[in-house]
Amino acid sequence: MFALALRSLRKRAGGFAASFAALFLGAAIVMAFASMLDTSIRGNASGAAAETLTIMAAVVGSWGLILVVLAVSSTLALSVRQRAEEMALLKSIGATPAQLGRMVVGEAAVLAVAAWALGIVPGLLGGRALLAMLHDTGQVPAGIGYAFGPIAPAMGLGVTLVSAVAAAMIAVRRTARARVAESLADAAVGDARLGWKRIAGGIVCLLLGLDLAVITSTVLRDEGDAAMATAGQADIFAALGLALLAPWLIRRIAGALARPLGLLGVAGDLAVSTLLRRTGQMAAVVMPIILFSGIAAGTIYLQEIESDAIRAAGLLSTVEQKNIATLNFVVIGMILVFTAVMLVNTLLAATAYRRREFGQARLAGATPGQVVGAVALEGVLLTVIGLVCGAFAAAFTVVPFGIARAGTALPDLGPLTMAGVAAVAAALTMATALGAARRAVRVPAVEAVAV
Structure with missing residues (x-):
């Protein structure tokens, strides 16, 4: 099913564009803010400066996870509905709900890793701009230089991958378990x-x-x-x-x-x-x-x-x-x-x-x-x-x-x-x-x- 997921991504690149955009932007934002933890640790920040850097990373990281899950869930749900005929065909030749679930989750995981990798550079630049703003407002001493890694990439990958997998499981759960006729009806008008x-x-x-x-x-x-x-x-x-x-x-x-x-x-x-x-x-x-x-x-x-x-x-x-x-x-x-x-x-x-x-x-x-x-x-x-x-x-x-x-x-x-x-x-x-x-x-x- 993982090989099928890779082939599906190649054939339906346009259909996954919306989910990829959400994952890419989410990864870049999370890494930009998570780099404040790297900056705090490697810059030996203390007092109010350390608190500011830590709060920014923690607050945005936690809420960023929720927002990314919501965004990717909505786009993946649309993608799954659009593929009702494909899934119905797979069911008719013996595919189980678990196999369909692994296929969609595999697609989401590949998208997440690709989005994270491409989001590293924007995340690095965004974190640098964020620290410059904190320097300009006097909240972080100018002597504390910018640092990126290892916390920022790890947190970015974790949030992006967890968001994608959770969203995929939510999106595919009902479609994978439904009968073939129910899947086609759901694709036609949606589930009310x-x-x-x-x-x-x-x-x-x-x-x-x-x-x-x-x-x-x-x-x-x-x-x-x-x-x-x-x-x-x-x-x-x-x-x-x-x-x-x-x-x-x-x-x-x-x-x-x-x-x-x-x-x-x-x-x-x-x-x-x-x-x-x-x-x-x-x-x-x-x-x-x-x-x-x-x-x-x-x-x-x-x-x-x-x-x-x-x-x-x-x-x-x-x-x-x-x-x-x-x-x-x-x-x-x-x-x-x-x-x-x-x-x-x-x-x-x-x-x-x-x-x-x-x-x-x-x-x-x-x-x-x-x-x-x-x-x-x-x-x-x-x-x-x-x-x-x-x-x-x-x-x-x-x-x-x-x-x-x-x-x-x-x-x-x-x-x-x-x-x-x-x-x-x-x-x-x-x-x-x-x-x-x-x-x-x-x-x-x-x-x-x-x-």
Whole structure:
């Protein structure tokens, strides 16, 4: 099965591009931050400098693993669905679920190793730039030089390989065990059911976020840095919980909007039909929007509340507070880049896979403009769902931290931050979806259906 996995990678290089991009970027980011540990050890850093370098490596390494697993899971799940006929054929000639699982895991492992190897140089350059920023802000003495290895490459390989293998096991588990007919049906429209494990995971993440929010606003009130630590993680857990429950949210919202969207004609009907039938694929698109908007908005607002509280007290920012601010904004930057790539990759893979569906709709009488219009409506709905969920997740950080530091659950922060986050998310979603849809409908309908 491993030899078959290698042949599959060679034949389907384009189909694995999205997963490879996520693994490559994840490996580069993790190694860039993990090199701070190498720098700390080999540079004999001590005191605040050693703490800053260690925190940056630990925080980004742990959350980087989660983000990479989510990104690769969504793209690999699409890849597995696209290969339903291939897997059905393998089952019909005697392949067992375990063998199919080993094939997909083997493919993911090879991708992970290749992505890690190619990500070493970008990771090294990224780590050097990160240390230069810490030098410029005075958080790390200029005498501490940059070091890369052995911790950074080892951590990069570990995170990338574990992410890929875990994502592959999640993606292939149901398809490998399903009957041939079930696999083909799943490939045609996707699985509309939401498994109990995913539901439980979403609820647990939301409860963890709520627990951190309560601790922030009660036990850690007026505690400053400690409150920031708990509040900063609350929106991450909340965003993860909502992302896991995205299929349920999409079905409920699409069902509620079916009648008003039907008034828009063929495009509205096609959009509603797609959202109700392909909730799994649409949820993969909503996930990065929720993560990006929720975590970015929550962290930026958190830092604004802290800065306002320091100014109101007539104090100057300490080195430790500057460290925290720098870490917050660096994490935001990492999330911005990673979730943007995750969103674009997932949209491109999902839309390209629907070429046959678009061809069938055109043969049934829909015009290319109506097909593209339906994709545009889907993009608008998915963006709105993602942004609303993201704003709700950000509240898990903003409200409790506002109570803890500003004495109010609704601090006067203004709408500009959220508006900026929404604009970036909307631009990425619409530009990618419409661009991919236009390319797909350029193929003659008969040719698209025959693919």
